[in-house]
Amino acid sequence: MAEGRTGSGENLLYLTDEQLRQGIEAMFFAYRGFTADPDRILTDMAYGRAHHRAIHFINRAPGTTVNNLLNILGVTKQSLNRVLRTLIEDGLVESHVGTADKRERHLFLTDAGQALEQQLSDAQRARMRAAFRDAGPDAVAGFRTVLEAMMDTEMQRTYTRLKESGA
Amino acid sequence: MAEGRTGSGENLLYLTDEQLRQGIEAMFFAYRGFTADPDRILTDMAYGRAHHRAIHFINRAPGTTVNNLLNILGVTKQSLNRVLRTLIEDGLVESHVGTADKRERHLFLTDAGQALEQQLSDAQRARMRAAFRDAGPDAVAGFRTVLEAMMDTEMQRTYTRLKESGA
DNA sequence: TTGGAATGTCAACAAGGCTGACATAAACTG
DNA sequence: CAGTTTATGTCAGCCTTGTTGACATTCCAA
Numbered sequence: 001m002a003e004g005r006t007g008s009g010e011n012l013l014y015l016t017d018e019q020l021r022q023g024i025e026a027m028f029f030a031y032r033g034f035t036a037d038p039d040r041i042l043t044d045m046a047y048g049r050a051h052h053r054a055i056h057f058i059n060r061a062p063g064t065t066v067n068n069l070l071n072i073l074g075v076t077k078q079s080l081n082r083v084l085r086t087l088i089e090d091g092l093v094e095s096h097v098g099t100a101d102k103r104e105r106h107l108f109l110t111d112a113g114q115a116l117e118q119q120l121s122d123a124q125r126a127r128m129r130a131a132f133r134d135a136g137p138d139a140v141a142g143f144r145t146v147l148e149a150m151m152d153t154e155m156q157r158t159y160t161r162l163k164e165s166g167a
Numbered sequence: 168m169a170e171g172r173t174g175s176g177e178n179l180l181y182l183t184d185e186q187l188r189q190g191i192e193a194m195f196f197a198y199r200g201f202t203a204d205p206d207r208i209l210t211d212m213a214y215g216r217a218h219h220r221a222i223h224f225i226n227r228a229p230g231t232t233v234n235n236l237l238n239i240l241g242v243t244k245q246s247l248n249r250v251l252r253t254l255i256e257d258g259l260v261e262s263h264v265g266t267a268d269k270r271e272r273h274l275f276l277t278d279a280g281q282a283l284e285q286q287l288s289d290a291q292r293a294r295m296r297a298a299f300r301d302a303g304p305d306a307v308a309g310f311r312t313v314l315e316a317m318m319d320t321e322m323q324r325t326y327t328r329l330k331e332s333g334a
Numbered sequence: 335t336t337g338g339a340a341t342g343t344c345a346a347c348a349a350g351g352c353t354g355a356c357a358t359a360a361a362c363t364g
Numbered sequence: 365c366a367g368t369t370t371a372t373g374t375c376a377g378c379c380t381t382g383t384t385g386a387c388a389t390t391c392c393a394a
Contacts, residue, residue, distance in 0.1 A: 014304045020292045021227075022330050023299065023311065027201050028220075029322040030314035032241060034194050048380050053195070060188075067341065074199060079382055081343065103341045103390045125187045131316035132190065135309065137181045142302065142309020144190065147197035149298035155196040163189050215349060234371065246351055248373060270360050270371040 037123035050075075050083045052120055058093060058107045059117045060162060065104045072158055092116060204290035217242075217250045219287055222276065225260060226284045227329060230273045232265070239325055259283060 013019070038052050057072050058064060066084070070077055084107070087093040092113035098104035109117060132140050148156060180186070205219050224239050225231060233251070237244055251274070254260040259280035265271035276284060299307050315323060 011304065014307050015296055015299055017292060018333060019307075020295045020299065021288070021333065023295050023307070024201075024223075024288075024291055025227075025326060025329060026311055026314040027198065029326045030317040031194065031198050032322060033318045034191075036319065046379095050381060056191075060192075065341085075381080076383065077342065078344085078384080082381080085343090101341090101391070105342075121188070121191075124191055125184060127317060128187045128190050129182055131313055132182055132187065134316040135312040137178065138305075139309030139312040140181050140186075140190070142306030143313035144193055145302040145306040146298055146310035147193040149301040150197040150294060151200045152203065155199060159192060159196045162192060166185060166188065217350060232371085233373090242350085243352065244372075245353085245374085249350075252373090265371095268360075268371080270358095272372070 033127065034124070037127055038120045041120060041123060047086075050079070051087060054080065054083050054087065055092065055109065055113060055117050055120065059109050059114065059121075060166065062108050063106045065098070065106060067104070069107065072162075074155075087113070200294065201291070204294055205287045208287060208290060214253075217246070218254060221247065221250050221254065222259070222280060222284050222287065225274045226276050226281065226288075227333065229275050232271045232273060234271070236274065239329075241322075254280070 035049060039049060042048055042052060053073055054069065057069055061068070066077065066080065070080055073080060084093060084095070088095055090112075091110055094108045094110055095105045096108070098106055135143070148159065151159060202216060206216060209215055209219055220240055221236065224236055228235070233244070233247070237247055240247060251260060251262070255262055258277055261275045261277055262272045263275065265273055302310070315326065318326060
């Protein structure tokens with residue numbers, strides 16, 4: 001850590017209320033940009049952000065159970081169920097009764113579901129890639145560090161588990 | 168910029184699809200944490216995130232017009248109006264007809280409105296402060312750089328204008 | 335074998351987005 | 365001054381996506 005000019009051995013000027021408020025507003029405006037491109041694609045097809053999230057994480061962990069997805073998404077099972085039902089009806093997601101435990105449903109994307117996932121994540125990654133490239137690798141590392149520290153501890157674990165499963 | 172091992176003079180491994188996907192998931196989980204604390208306070212009082220946003224930006228720019236707030240928040244006037252109406256009815260916000268242009272309404276927080284704003288932003292800043300402190304000043308700088316690069320250009324301008332007005 | 339826990343489904347409601355239509359008052363313009 | 369544009373507010377109605385409550389099915393353990 002860099003030596004500061006406060007005498008306490010560390011410069012804490014980055015923790016002033018004004019700096020924190022700028023961080024809060026940056027999160028607000030950036031999140032809008034973050035979701036803007038997929039949102040545009042989705043409204044064309046009568047889907048919403050909730051569908052995107054479900055598709056994203058089913059793609060990330062094929063065969064995941066409804067309950068597992070529930071924990072990742074942090075919504076009620078009823079809320080998720082409505083979204084899943086439309087995705088299944090529309091042939092984007094398949095639900096298979098579990099073999100070991102028949103109460104569980106295992107979720108998979110169909111080819112059509114994968115095609116939509118691709119389209120959505122291409123759009124979202126394009127913006128992220130541009131932002132990362134503009135900012136450079138050191139800034140990206142800092143970005144990730146701060147975001148991880150901002151999560152609830154339970155979500156940190158979920159995030160890390162996903163990260164390691166995909167790497 | 169650091170020399171990489173790609174031969175092109177720059178290491179672009181931080182731009183792989185897997186890295187971008189991790190960035191996307193980090194945004195998703197972190198935003199949940201970001202809103203969690205104010206959300207808890209708000210549900211106790213029959214308000215929602217929309218009320219929080221209005222209160223935040225009225226506090227940030229007292230006397231702002233409805234139209235200006237509309238541009239910052241990026242919602243329709245009908246949507247904002249519903250929120251403002253309840254805040255005015257409940258005595259948290261005051262609306263004053265403009266002196267120069269009498270069509271405009273200038274918005275201010277009442278004392279009660281400021282008290283709630285304080286309560287909400289204290290909660291949100293506490294989490295942001297903890298995250299910033301854990302991550303350190305360099306990471307925070309990178310965090311801000313990436314978020315700015317992720318915004319739509321119009322929002323970048325809005326964000327910068329707010330930032331400079333408060334500093 | 336029976337009662338509780340886990341899982342998933344259906345119904346109904348609320349918040350907060352949206353569009354469209356319309357009213358009013360003020361400002362601006364030819 | 366007449367006509368148009370701008371800023372704001374309101375009503376009605378729709379959609380998505382969150383919520384709770386009630387309930388069926390399945391599994392497991394006492």
